[in-house]
Amino acid sequence: MRSLILKDLILNKKFLLWMGLLYFIYVAVFGSRIDNSRVTTFFVTFLCFVMPVMIFTREEKFKGTVLVCSLPATRKQIIMARYVLGWLLMLGFFVLATVAILAVPGSKLGPENLLNARTLIFALVLMALYFAILMPLLVRFGMVGFFVFLISMQVLGFVTLALASQSALKLNIRSSIAAIKNAFISLNSNLGAPAYYALLIVVMIALNLASFACSVSIFKRKDF
Amino acid sequence: MKVLISNSSPDPIYEQISRQIKAQIISSDLAEGEALPSIRKLAQELQISVITTKRAYDELEREGFINTVSGKGTYVAVQNQELLKEKKMKIVEEKLAEAVSEARILGIGVEQLKEMLLLLYKEDE
Amino acid sequence: MENAIQIKGLRKEYKGFTLKDVSFSLPQGYIMGLVGPNGAGKTTIIKLIMNLVRRKAGEITVLGKDNIGDEAEVKSRIGFVHEAPSFYDDAPLKDIKAAVAHFYKRWDDKLFLALAGEFGLPLDKKFKKLSHGMKMKFSIALALSHDADLLILDEPTSGLDPVFRRELLERLSGLMQDERKSILFSTHITSDLERTADYITFIHDGEIVFSLPKDDIKEKWGIVKGSRALLEAQYRRLFRGIRETSVGVEALTSDIQEARRTFDSDVVIERPSIEEIMVLMDKGEHYA
Numbered sequence: 302m303r304s305l306i307l308k309d310l311i312l313n314k315k316f317l318l319w320m321g322l323l324y325f326i327y328v329a330v331f332g333s334r335i336d337n338s339r340v341t342t343f344f345v346t347f348l349c350f351v352m353p354v355m356i357f358t359r360e361e362k363f364k365g366t367v368l369v370c371s372l373p374a375t376r377k378q379i380i381m382a383r384y385v386l387g388w389l390l391m392l393g394f395f396v397l398a399t400v401a402i403l404a405v406p407g408s409k410l411g412p413e414n415l416l417n418a419r420t421l422i423f424a425l426v427l428m429a430l431y432f433a434i435l436m437p438l439l440v441r442f443g444m445v446g447f448f449v450f451l452i453s454m455q456v457l458g459f460v461t462l463a464l465a466s467q468s469a470l471k472l473n474i475r476s477s478i479a480a481i482k483n484a485f486i487s488l489n490s491n492l493g494a495p496a497y498y499a500l501l502i503v504v505m506i507a508l509n510l511a512s513f514a515c516s517v518s519i520f521k522r523k524d525f
Numbered sequence: 526m527k528v529l530i531s532n533s534s535p536d537p538i539y540e541q542i543s544r545q546i547k548a549q550i551i552s553s554d555l556a557e558g559e560a561l562p563s564i565r566k567l568a569q570e571l572q573i574s575v576i577t578t579k580r581a582y583d584e585l586e587r588e589g590f591i592n593t594v595s596g597k598g599t600y601v602a603v604q605n606q607e608l609l610k611e612k613k614m615k616i617v618e619e620k621l622a623e624a625v626s627e628a629r630i631l632g633i634g635v636e637q638l639k640e641m642l643l644l645l646y647k648e649d650e
Numbered sequence: 651m652e653n654a655i656q657i658k659g660l661r662k663e664y665k666g667f668t669l670k671d672v673s674f675s676l677p678q679g680y681i682m683g684l685v686g687p688n689g690a691g692k693t694t695i696i697k698l699i700m701n702l703v704r705r706k707a708g709e710i711t712v713l714g715k716d717n718i719g720d721e722a723e724v725k726s727r728i729g730f731v732h733e734a735p736s737f738y739d740d741a742p743l744k745d746i747k748a749a750v751a752h753f754y755k756r757w758d759d760k761l762f763l764a765l766a767g768e769f770g771l772p773l774d775k776k777f778k779k780l781s782h783g784m785k786m787k788f789s790i791a792l793a794l795s796h797d798a799d800l801l802i803l804d805e806p807t808s809g810l811d812p813v814f815r816r817e818l819l820e821r822l823s824g825l826m827q828d829e830r831k832s833i834l835f836s837t838h839i840t841s842d843l844e845r846t847a848d849y850i851t852f853i854h855d856g857e858i859v860f861s862l863p864k865d866d867i868k869e870k871w872g873i874v875k876g877s878r879a880l881l882e883a884q885y886r887r888l889f890r891g892i893r894e895t896s897v898g899v900e901a902l903t904s905d906i907q908e909a910r911r912t913f914d915s916d917v918v919i920e921r922p923s924i925e926e927i928m929v930l931m932d933k934g935e936h937y938a
Contacts, residue, residue: 304752311749312738364736370702372753373726524703532921537869569823574848575680577865 305374305382306389312365313356320355324348324394329401336409341402342424349394350431353387358444367525376521384436384513391428422498429505433512440516440523526555526562530571538573542581550590550601551612561591561599652714654678654800654832655699660708662694667856669694672708674851674861679829681822683843683864684836685924686853687932692836693733695853696804699834700730713799726754729798733805733836735789739778743771743788754796762795769814782809790818794825801825803835807842819846840925850924852931859931864924872906873926875899876917888912891930902930 310317328345335341360366369379399415402408414420438446489497526549530541549555561567564582568575582599585591592602628638653675660672669691676682684692697703699710701718710717712724737746743766751757766773769787772780780788786809793801801822807815823846825831837843843850843864851861860867874880874889880899881892888909889901902922903909909919922930 307752308749311745312741314745315740359738363738363740365738367702367732368737368750371700371725371730371732372750373722373724374753375721376701378722522704525697538865563827565827565829569827572823572845574864575826576848576863580865 302374302378302382302385304372305369305379306386308369308372309356309360309382309386313359316356316359320352321394321397324352325397325401328398329405332398332402333405333408333410338410338414338420339423341410341415342420342427345395345398345402346391346424346427347431349391349398350428350435352394353383353390353432354435354439354447356386356390357383357439358447361443370525377517380440380513380517380520384432384509384516387432387436391432395424395428418494418498422501426501426505429509433505433508436512437515437519441519526559528567528571530573539577539580539584542567542571542578543584546581546585547588547590550604551609551616555601557601557603559601561601563598652678653711654680654713655834656709656711657695657699658709660695660698660710661706662698662703663706664694667691667694669698669856672853672856672858674858676832676834676849678713678832679826680848681826681833681835681846682849682851682861683847684834684851684853685838685840685843685928686859687928688838690853691856692838692853693804696802696834696836699802700725700728727799729793729796729801731786731789731793731801731803731806733808735785737777740776742774742776743780744773746777746788747773747792750792751795756797758795758797762791765791765794783811783814786810787814794821799831801831801833801835803833805837806835807837807839815842822846840923840928843924852928854932867924867927868921870906871902871904871922871927872909873920873922873930874901874903874909874913874917875920876901876913880917885912891932893930900930902927 328348332341332345335344360369370376374382402410402415403412435447435450438450442449488500492500526546528542528545530538532538534541536544546555546561555561561582562570564578565575567578571578582591582593586593589605589608590602591599593599625638628634655676657675658673660669662669667689672691672695684695686692694703698705699712699717701721713727715724717724741749747762751759751762765771766788769791771784771788771791777785777788786806790803790806793803807818810818819842822833822835826833835842847864849861850864850867852859876899878894878899879885880889880901881894885901888903888905890904891902893900906919906921913919
């Protein structure tokens with residue numbers, strides 16, 4: 302598996318370096334202007350997640366997957382390497398982004414906002430969610446799948462907003478969002494912060510493992 | 526060792542090879558104990574399938590002309606001198622039989638044939 | 651010695667094409683040419699061996715192991731050349747080589763560099779900048795640089811100039827000096843096989859027509875050329891394929907001795923080239 306990860310790093314090294322630089326600048330400029338750590342986390346984690354997606358879609362674009370499948374590796378190992386590399390990239394870029402925001406003088410947020418457990422766990426949960434949901438879609442549908450997902454999320458957003466403007470539904474949606482939020486808050490207070498965070502981490506790990514199993518079974522069936 | 530194969534000959538290639546090697550062994554052009562190229566080397570040089578060269582060598586080995594020592598190579602076998610003599614005799618006999626049958630057709634008698642034989646021997650001296 | 655490749659009852663279904671009941675073996679230490687017209691299924695068989703596509707039914711054993719069950723181990727001993735090699739377009743060759751080299755325990759970098767020099771590969775150039783021929787050469791160099799026990803080459807000579815093609819075939823023959831190595835290559839250029847192949851497997855329309863030692867084919871098969879009398883029913887059982895031209899009839903038989911016994915002097919009987927066999931089995935009517 303080491304070879305599989307090395308392969309992606311070697312073949313994408315220029316891309317990663319440029320992306321890293323652009324990313325650093327972008328986050329430094331825009332991230333420093335946000336004063337809400339929640340929003341920052343959404344913003345940063347989404348960008349982090351896009352990194353591995355771009356790497357994997359590059360492979361698809363260059364028909365590199367045919368090459369990989371001819372190399373000494375099983376289909377399962379190939380997917381495993383993707384998950385490991387994906388996480389390494391996400392975490393790596395997350396660190397990069399955090400450093401970028403903190404390093405910029407005059408950032409609206411400081412270490413106390415960004416480096417506390419709550420923010421970090423929140424970031425992890427978001428990345429885990431994106432990754433777990435998107436990876437099987439990427440494996441199944443490729444780059445197209447990713448765009449379909451993005452677009453349908455937008456569409457879903459619009460539809461929800463449109464429906465929400467209908468006053469009857471407005472209440473329902475508001476109240477269900479509130480209910481979910483309350484459920485989490487009560488869980489938090491019931492378990493106490495460390496246990497709550499631990500639970501979230503466990504769930505995210507389980508979700509990623511399920512996603513992995515799903516991706517493997519999809520990938521094993523693919524013809525090249 | 527000289528081997529020339531012809532694609533247009535009606536004889537299968539493995540036979541052409543084994544026949545030529547056999548002839549060279551009988552005529553002592555290939556000495557006892559001399560090393561022969563491996564079947565793969567021969568196949569590569571003649572640009573033919575190794576299955577063919579293997580078949581040729583197998584036949585030669587079966588008939589006692591060559592020996593393959595695994596790990597070392599293939600060598601011309603020690604020839605049984607009596608057997609060799611017999612084989613050489615047979616070749617000459619065949620050639621004489623041809624001459625006799627030709628002579629008969631042309632109406633040349635056995636005395637004339639004997640004279641020709643003596644003359645030919647004298648020429649070589 | 652085990653078979654390098656052993657295939658039994660292989661089946662693959664596509665929309666317009668089915669590969670049915672394919673079975674053949676390549677004994678270790680020999681070269682097999684997989685021939686057939688375009689679209690016959692050569693690439694499909696190779697992709698199935700490499701597990702690039704999934705099989706519907708059948709077994710594939712490579713170097714004694716199941717090609718899917720022991721996929722990584724099997725592939726570490728295979729040198730593979732795809733019919734249309736594609737790697738990361740914007741990566742320079744030396745990066746691609748570095749990425750691939752990590753996968754093989756027996757990678758020989760000196761050998762690769764020597765081959766690259768011989769083939770004239772510009773290692774600093776990006777893959778997309780290469781001509782098709784150069785891409786093939788690069789792919790071949792990679793396949794030859796890790797002491798593979800089995801080489802699987804899909805149309806390796808396509809797009810190559812005749813000089814390089816000859817050199818490649820000679821190089822492959824040279825590799826065969828090591829009796830542990832085996833080679834399977836597919837081609838529709840039959841002259842590649844006339845000299846180099848030990849076995850020939852002919853595939854047509856998704857089915858194996860024959861898989862035989864090349865010498866058997868050359869010795870036992872024949873082309874009978876004669877008049878339309880050859881089309882008569884009594885002769886049909888002799889022929890595997892018949893082609894009628896405006897000036898006569900050509901018929902392919904797998905038993906040249908019988909043909910010689912059956913026909914007298916008003917036919918011409920010749921040894922067939924592999925190309926003639928392919929043409930007659932493909933375009934001709936099939937009787938036997």
